[in-house]
Amino acid sequence: SYELTQPPSVSVSPGQTARITCSGDALPKQYAYWYQQKPGQAPVLVIYKDSERPSGIPERFSGSSSGTTVTLTISGVQAEDEADYYCQSADSSGTYPDVVFGGGTKLTVL
Amino acid sequence: EVQLVESGGGLVQPGGSLRLSCAASGFTFSDHYMDWVRQAPGKGLEWVGRTRNKANSYTTEYAASVKGRFTISRDDSKNSLYLQMNSLKTEDTAVYYCARGEYYSLEYYFDYWGQGTLVTVSS
Numbered sequence: 001s002y003e004l005t006q007p008p009s010v011s012v013s014p015g016q017t018a019r020i021t022c023s024g025d026a027l028p029k030q031y032a033y034w035y036q037q038k039p040g041q042a043p044v045l046v047i048y049k050d051s052e053r054p055s056g057i058p059e060r061f062s063g064s065s066s067g068t069t070v071t072l073t074i075s076g077v078q079a080e081d082e083a084d085y086y087c088q089s090a091d092s093s094g095t096y097p098d099v100v101f102g103g104g105t106k107l108t109v110l
Numbered sequence: 111e112v113q114l115v116e117s118g119g120g121l122v123q124p125g126g127s128l129r130l131s132c133a134a135s136g137f138t139f140s141d142h143y144m145d146w147v148r149q150a151p152g153k154g155l156e157w158v159g160r161t162r163n164k165a166n167s168y169t170t171e172y173a174a175s176v177k178g179r180f181t182i183s184r185d186d187s188k189n190s191l192y193l194q195m196n197s198l199k200t201e202d203t204a205v206y207y208c209a210r211g212e213y214y215s216l217e218y219y220f221d222y223w224g225q226g227t228l229v230t231v232s233s
Contacts, residue, residue, distance in 0.1 A: 043223050090217050
């Protein structure tokens with residue numbers, strides 16, 4: 001299966017905009033999904049199908065896609081957004097969709 | 111409200127076995143694919159395997175790293191998911207999460223996760 005590449009870390013001041021990228025060769029053909037994981041907690045889905053937001057997720061979370069790169073954007077970052085963020089996609093080149101995770105990005109709110 | 115609650119983690123010696131359970135509530139368990147995802151200490155997420163629903167014959171798939179050692183099963187009458195882990199290795203040390211899978215049009219993702227249970231493989 002293929003790989004998804006994320007920057008290890010992103011830092012932003014409160015109120016600023018954070019952008020976390022995820023790159024992979026199959027992303028033009030497959031959707032990307034984003035999970036937020038706070039320390040000691042389970043992952044939470046924050047974006048699905050590149051840009052859809054599940055109910056209960058704040059509007060400041062958005063997603064976009066361009067070619068082989070997808071981007072999670074957090075507008076007006078708050079201290080509570082400090083977490084690890086993982087992108088995920090599916091590799092459907094085989095007989096069943098294989099799950100692929102990016103390595104994760106630690107978002108630090110300065 | 112969807113809830114997934116894992117149990118069964120603990121300390122086990124290399125070569126040993128352990129069985130994890132995941133109790134589901136708040137949704138029609140039998141309709142859904144269910145997965146196990148793990149996270150080694152300080153590391154990222156790694157998919158372990160899945161079981162499909164009854165409509166898809168409860169078929170299972172596994173990551174190469176666990177194939178032949180781990181077995182996923184489910185009991186829809188008890189709304190429960192299981193992970194039988196045999197021949198455990200130190201590199202299997204991780205928090206194991208139960209997650210509900212959503213599959214459509216060759217896409218796959220996880221919309222709900224449990225809180226996880228820690229498995230430590232050490233002598």
